[in-house]
Amino acid sequence: MSTLEDTGALAREPGRTSFLTEGGTTVRSWLLSTDHKRIAFLYAAGITFFFFLGGAAATLIRAELVTPAGDLLTADEYNRLFTLHGVIMVWFFLVPSIPTTLGNFLLPLMIGAREVAFPRLNLFSWYLYMGGGLLTLLSLLLGGVDTGWTFYTPFSTLYSNSYVLLAAAGVFVVGFSSIATGINFLATIHLLRAKGMTWMRMPLFAWAMYTVSLVMVLATPVLAISLLLIFAERAFGLPIFDPRSGGDPLLFQHLFWFYSHPAVYIMVLPAFGVVSEIIACEARRRVFGYEFMVYAMVAIAVIGFMVWGHHMFVSGQSPFASLVFSFLSFVVAVPSAIKVFNWTGTLYRGQIRFSAPMLYALGFVGLFTLGGLTGLFLASIPIDVQVTDTYFVVAHFHYIMVGGSVSAFFGGLHFWWPKITGRMYSETLAKFAAVSMFFGFNFTFFPQFILGYMGMPRRYHEYPPEFQAWHVMSSTGAVVLAFAYLWPLFYLGWSLVKGERADDNPHDATGLEWQTSSPPPKDNFAEPPIVTGTPYRYHAEGFAPHEVRPIHAPQDPQ
Amino acid sequence: MTEVTLQEPWATAERQRVAVQFGMWLFLATETLFFGGLFLTYAVARFSHPAGFVAAAREAEAMFGTINTVVLLTSSLTMAIAERAVREALVPLARAMFAATLMLGVAFLVVKGFEYRSDIVKHLVPGPEFTLSQTGASQFWAFYWTATGVHACHMLIGLGVVTRMLLIPAADLPGRSTTAEGSALYWHLVDLIWVILYALIYLVGR
Numbered sequence: 001m002s003t004l005e006d007t008g009a010l011a012r013e014p015g016r017t018s019f020l021t022e023g024g025t026t027v028r029s030w031l032l033s034t035d036h037k038r039i040a041f042l043y044a045a046g047i048t049f050f051f052f053l054g055g056a057a058a059t060l061i062r063a064e065l066v067t068p069a070g071d072l073l074t075a076d077e078y079n080r081l082f083t084l085h086g087v088i089m090v091w092f093f094l095v096p097s098i099p100t101t102l103g104n105f106l107l108p109l110m111i112g113a114r115e116v117a118f119p120r121l122n123l124f125s126w127y128l129y130m131g132g133g134l135l136t137l138l139s140l141l142l143g144g145v146d147t148g149w150t151f152y153t154p155f156s157t158l159y160s161n162s163y164v165l166l167a168a169a170g171v172f173v174v175g176f177s178s179i180a181t182g183i184n185f186l187a188t189i190h191l192l193r194a195k196g197m198t199w200m201r202m203p204l205f206a207w208a209m210y211t212v213s214l215v216m217v218l219a220t221p222v223l224a225i226s227l228l229l230i231f232a233e234r235a236f237g238l239p240i241f242d243p244r245s246g247g248d249p250l251l252f253q254h255l256f257w258f259y260s261h262p263a264v265y266i267m268v269l270p271a272f273g274v275v276s277e278i279i280a281c282e283a284r285r286r287v288f289g290y291e292f293m294v295y296a297m298v299a300i301a302v303i304g305f306m307v308w309g310h311h312m313f314v315s316g317q318s319p320f321a322s323l324v325f326s327f328l329s330f331v332v333a334v335p336s337a338i339k340v341f342n343w344t345g346t347l348y349r350g351q352i353r354f355s356a357p358m359l360y361a362l363g364f365v366g367l368f369t370l371g372g373l374t375g376l377f378l379a380s381i382p383i384d385v386q387v388t389d390t391y392f393v394v395a396h397f398h399y400i401m402v403g404g405s406v407s408a409f410f411g412g413l414h415f416w417w418p419k420i421t422g423r424m425y426s427e428t429l430a431k432f433a434a435v436s437m438f439f440g441f442n443f444t445f446f447p448q449f450i451l452g453y454m455g456m457p458r459r460y461h462e463y464p465p466e467f468q469a470w471h472v473m474s475s476t477g478a479v480v481l482a483f484a485y486l487w488p489l490f491y492l493g494w495s496l497v498k499g500e501r502a503d504d505n506p507h508d509a510t511g512l513e514w515q516t517s518s519p520p521p522k523d524n525f526a527e528p529p530i531v532t533g534t535p536y537r538y539h540a541e542g543f544a545p546h547e548v549r550p551i552h553a554p555q556d557p558q
Numbered sequence: 559m560t561e562v563t564l565q566e567p568w569a570t571a572e573r574q575r576v577a578v579q580f581g582m583w584l585f586l587a588t589e590t591l592f593f594g595g596l597f598l599t600y601a602v603a604r605f606s607h608p609a610g611f612v613a614a615a616r617e618a619e620a621m622f623g624t625i626n627t628v629v630l631l632t633s634s635l636t637m638a639i640a641e642r643a644v645r646e647a648l649v650p651l652a653r654a655m656f657a658a659t660l661m662l663g664v665a666f667l668v669v670k671g672f673e674y675r676s677d678i679v680k681h682l683v684p685g686p687e688f689t690l691s692q693t694g695a696s697q698f699w700a701f702y703w704t705a706t707g708v709h710a711c712h713m714l715i716g717l718g719v720v721t722r723m724l725l726i727p728a729a730d731l732p733g734r735s736t737t738a739e740g741s742a743l744y745w746h747l748v749d750l751i752w753v754i755l756y757a758l759i760y761l762v763g764r
C-alpha cells in the first residue's frame with residue numbers, strides 16, 4: 001500500500017505534467033494520439049454531439065405530441081424523426097457512451113496498466129465511429145429514414161422510400177468500432193493487470209467493462225450480418241427475407257434481436273459498474289457481496305443472449321418458443337435483482353454523502369428497479385400481448401436506458417471529472433442538475449406507462465383527445481429533462497476553464513485510479529503499481545464504518 | 559531467434575505474442591458469429607423449402623468450386639510455411655511463400671470471376687431474369703451471392719494483409735513474427751469459411 005501512496009506523491013512534484021500537455025497540444029497531436037486518455041476525449045466529443053442531435057429529435061417529437069392533432073409535423077416527418085432519435089441514441093450515444101469515454105480513460109488506470117492492449121486499434125475504432133456517424137448523418141441530411149431504429153423487413157427492404165442503405169451502412173461501420181473496443185478491453189484486462197491485481201481484486205467497473213466487452217464482441221457481428229442481408233436485399237434485390245419467394249421476414253427479427261437484446265446489456269452493464277464505484281465510495285462502505293456482484297454481471301451477460309424472443313411474442317413465433325423466452329427473461333431478472341439488493345446492502349450503515357455523483361447513482365438504482373420490474377410485466381406473455389407496441393414499452397426501455405444508463409453516465413462523469421480534467425466543478429450546481437434529471441425523467445416517462453396501459457400505441461403523431469393530459473405532462477417533464485441535460489454543459493464547461501484545481505483524490509476513494517495525479521501523466525503511473533488488496537478499503541473488513549475510525553472526507557469540494 | 563520488435567505497451571516479446579494471438583482469436587470469434595448468422599439463413603431456407611432449394615443448388619458450378627477449394631487449401635499451406643519461416647528468420651523463403659499465397663489468393667478471385675460470369679450468363683441472379691421457378695430456388699441463389707460476395711471481401715482484406723507482409727523490408731521481417739502469426743490466423747479463418755461454403759453450396763444435391 002505504501003507503494004501506491006508514494007506514486008501519487010511523486011506525481012505531485014512541482015512542474016508536473018499530465019497527458020493534457022505531454023505529447024503536444026496541437027489538434028493534430030490529439031487526432032492522431034494513441035493515448036487511451038486522449039481517445040476518451042475524442043469519443044466524448046463525438047457522443048456529446050450525437051446526444052444533443054438525438055435530443056433535438058426527441059424535443060420535436062415531444063412538441064408534436066402536445067396536441068392530439070398532427071399539426072407540427074406530417075406523419076412522414078414524424079416517422080423520420082423517431083427513427084433518427086432511435087438510431088442516433090442507441091448506436092451513437094448509448095452503446096459507446098460509458099465504455100468509450102469513462103471506460104477508455106479509467107480501465108487501464110483502474111487495473112494499473114500504462115495503456116490499453118492495442119492503442120492503435122483504439123484510435124482506429126474512434127475513426128470507425130466517426131465514419132459510421134457521418135454516413136448516418138448524411139442519410140439524415142438527405143432526408144432521413146422512416147423504418148424505425150429496428151429496420152424491420154419487408155418494409156425496410158421492399159417498400160421504404162428513404163435512405164435505409166446509407167443509415168444501415170453507418171450502423172454497420174459503427175458496429176466494428178464497438179467490436180474493436182471490446183477486443184481491446186478484453187485483451188487489456190486479461191494481459192495488462194498490475195502485479196497483485198487478481199480477478200477478484202478488480203474494481204466492479206473493470207468487471208463491467210469485461211462483461212460488456214464480451215457482449216460487444218459476440219453480439220455485434222450478428223447485427224452486422226443482419227444489416228448486410230438488408231443491404232443485399234435492398235441494393236441487389238436478393239430476396240432473402242421476401243416471403244413472395246419463400247423468404248422469412250421473421251428471420252430478420254430473430255437476427256436483429258439476437259443483437260439488440262444483448263445491446264440493452266451493452267448499455268446497462270457499464271452503468272452497473274459506475275454505480276457500484278460511486279455507491280461504495282460515497283457511502284464509505286465496502287461493496288456488499290462483491291463476488292455476487294461479479295457473478296451477477298457475468299450471468300446477465302450470458303443469459304442475456306438467450307432471451308431475444310421476448311421481442312417477438314406477437315410476431316407469429318411458436319407459442320412454445322414464446323414460453324421458453326418468457327421463462328428465460330424472468331431468469332435474467334434474478335441477477336439484476338441481486339445487484340439492486342447488494343447496492344442497498346452497501347448503503348446499509350454507510351456514512352452516506354449526498355454528493356452530486358451519489359444523487360445520480362441513487363437515482364439510477366430507483367429508476368433501474370422500476371424499469372426492470374416493468375420489464376417483467378413485458379416478459380410475461382399475456383401482459384405483453386396487451387401492451388405490445390404501446391407507450392408502456394416506450395416507458396419501460398427509457399427507464400432502463402435513459403433513467404438507468406444516462407443517469408449512471410452523468411454520475412460517472414461527475415465522479416471522475418476531477419481525475420479526468422484535474423478541475424473541480426460546482427457541487428451545488430451539479431446537485432441541482434442531478435435532482436432535476438431525476439424529477440424531469442419521472443415526469444416525462446411515468447405518464448407514458450399510464451398512456452400505454454390505456455392503449456396509446458407508439459410511433460403515431462396523432463392521438464385521441466382523451467390522452468392529451470398525459471402527453472402534456474410528459475412533454476412538460478421533457479422540458480425539465482432537457483434543462484437537466486443542458487445545464488451541466490454550462491458548469492462543467494466553466495470548470496474546464498476556471499474550475500479550482502482538483503486534488504489527486506478529492507473523494508477520498510481507494511481505487512487505483514485515485515493513486516496517480518489528477519489529471520494523470522501520459523504513462524498513468526510514475527511507477528508500476530503493486531496491488532495488495534481490494535479496491536474498496538473504506539473500513540476494516542467485517543466492520544461497519546462507524547465501528548472503526550471514521551473517515552473524514554470533505555463533504556463539499558468548495 | 560531474432561529480437562522481436564516491441565509495440566506499445568508490451569514489455570516483453572512473449573507477452574506481445576500472447577496479446578496478438580488473443581486479440582486475433584477474439585476477432586475470429588466475432589467472425590464466427592458473423593458467418594453464423596449467414597449460415598442460419600441458409601439453414602432456415604433449406605428447412606422451409608427443401609426441394610426447391612436442393613434443385614437450385616444443382617445449378618452451382620462444382621468444377622469452379624472444387625478448383626477454388628484446392629487453390630485455397632494450398633494457399634493455407636504456403637501461408638503456414640511463410641509464418642514459420644518468419645519465426646525462423648528464413649527471410650527469402652518467407653517472402654517467396656507470402657508471394658505464393660498472394661498469387662493463389664488472386665487466382666481464387668480470378669476463378670471466382672469466371673464462375674460469376676457463367677452464373678450470370680445462366681440467369682442465376684434472383685430477379686426478373688431468374689430462370690428457376692421452384693419456391694426456395696431464389697433463396698439458394700440469394701445465399702450464394704451474399705455468402706460468396708462476403709467471402710470475396712474477406713479475401714480482398716486477406717490479400718491486403720499478405721501484401722503488407724511483403725512490404726516489410728527484408729531486414730525487419732524476422733522482428734515481425736507476431737504480425738506474421740496474426741496474418742496467418744486470419745488467412746486460415748477465411749480459408750476455413752470457404753471449406754464450409756464449399757460443402758453448403760456445391761455438395762448439396764449431389
Ligand SMILES: [Cu+2]
Nearest residue numbers: 261308310311
Ligand atoms: Cu429484450
